[in-house]
Amino acid sequence: MGLRQRVRDALRSARGGWISGQQLGAALGVSRAAVSKHVKALQQEGYRIESATRKGYRLRKDDDPVSAVLLREALRTRALGQVSISYRVRTGSTNDDAKHAASQGAPHGSVFLADTQTAGRGRLGRSWISPPGVGVYISVILQPDLALGDVPLVSIAAALATAEAVREQTTLPVRIKWPNDVLLCDKKVAGVLTEMSADMDRVEYVVVGVGINVNTPSSALPADRLIYPASSLMVEAGERACRVAVVAKWLERLEHWVDCLVAQGGDPLVRAWQEASGSVGQQVCVSTAKETVEGRIVGLGEGGALTLKLADGSVRSILSGDLTPD
Numbered sequence: 134m135g136l137r138q139r140v141r142d143a144l145r146s147a148r149g150g151w152i153s154g155q156q157l158g159a160a161l162g163v164s165r166a167a168v169s170k171h172v173k174a175l176q177q178e179g180y181r182i183e184s185a186t187r188k189g190y191r192l193r194k195d196d197d198p199v200s201a202v203l204l205r206e207a208l209r210t211r212a213l214g215q216v217s218i219s220y221r222v223r224t225g226s227t228n229d230d231a232k233h234a235a236s237q238g239a240p241h242g243s244v245f246l247a248d249t250q251t252a253g254r255g256r257l258g259r260s261w262i263s264p265p266g267v268g269v270y271i272s273v274i275l276q277p278d279l280a281l282g283d284v285p286l287v288s289i290a291a292a293l294a295t296a297e298a299v300r301e302q303t304t305l306p307v308r309i310k311w312p313n314d315v316l317l318c319d320k321k322v323a324g325v326l327t328e329m330s331a332d333m334d335r336v337e338y339v340v341v342g343v344g345i346n347v348n349t350p351s352s353a354l355p356a357d358r359l360i361y362p363a364s365s366l367m368v369e370a371g372e373r374a375c376r377v378a379v380v381a382k383w384l385e386r387l388e389h390w391v392d393c394l395v396a397q398g399g400d401p402l403v404r405a406w407q408e409a410s411g412s413v414g415q416q417v418c419v420s421t422a423k424e425t426v427e428g429r430i431v432g433l434g435e436g437g438a439l440t441l442k443l444a445d446g447s448v449r450s451i452l453s454g455d456l457t458p459d
């Protein structure tokens with residue numbers, strides 16, 4: 134075992150207590166400077182190690198690190214995250230990081246991960262509150278062989294993957310609210326932001342980002358969503374989940390659904406989405422940029438559009454908007 138892992142294990146065995154650099158150095162047979170160097174590297178990897186003069190170091194009890202090293206160990210994918218995983222303790226937005234890298238030629242499957250975002254973005258110009266140490270904030274560059282009209286189905290793939298990653302952590306009811314919010318016990322715990330760059334007939338790249346409130350305490354959750362209030366896995370289930378396990382599962386399932394979309398088209402995703410949303414037949418109200426439409430959900434149509442049957446019997450397809458139950 135390398136020195137870094139031994140420093141980490143010594144801090145873990147102290148169970149949240151302080152150990153001085155001198156004690157750590159003596160226990161591991163190295164200098165205090167060597168300890169300090171490895172503590173810095175562990176902090177960069179995502180471990181929540183605090184340091185204080187005269188006290189030394191301690192690993193926070195709620196430590197649940199996310200890092201490139203840990204994700205690589207947990208990852209069971211063929212392509213996603215296999216070429217590059219960029220981890221930052223703090224960034225503006227992982228979607229922005231991914232888009233910037235994609236414009237510089239970063240390849241399919243490049244992953245961008247952060248412990249906290251200072252300018253996390255949501256759909257429809259909203260922000261995504263991204264406190265450190267508790268949530269998952271990840272974006273991935275995809276260059277799927279897809280027609281432009283099928284790109285919205287990548288969001289559906291990401292929503293399915295998110296619901297599956299959440300479902301793996303809990304037996305509580307998980308469902309998808311159109312287009313790609315994930316609700317746990319009818320509260321929003323995750324959302325997907327898909328952005329793309331394309332020319333007239335070719336998709337250059339798609340960036341899919343997901344934010345998942347994993348161990349977020351209620352005090353750090355946004356309080357402004359009235360119909361589906363924000364929540365987290367921890368708040369709903371009453372126990373902490375492992376963020377790296379959630380991220381690894383999300384990438385694995387995203388790869389599955391994107392591969393499925395490219396190989397078989399949208400039908401399997403649409404069927405899975407309809408099942409996971411449980412919303413077919415529901416009477417809803419959808420606000421788009423131009424209008425508000427009321428109707429009963431028929432399902433997902435071409436390119437992932439929501440198909441509604443209106444009171445006058447006509448059928449309307451909506452590609453983007455905000456849905457509320459009637």
Ligand code: BTN
Nearest residue numbers: 226228253254255256324342344
């Ligand atoms: C929404 O429900 O409005 C979508 C939220 C998407 C948030 C994620 S967090 C990782 C990635 N980076 C961002 O700035 N946004 C997405």
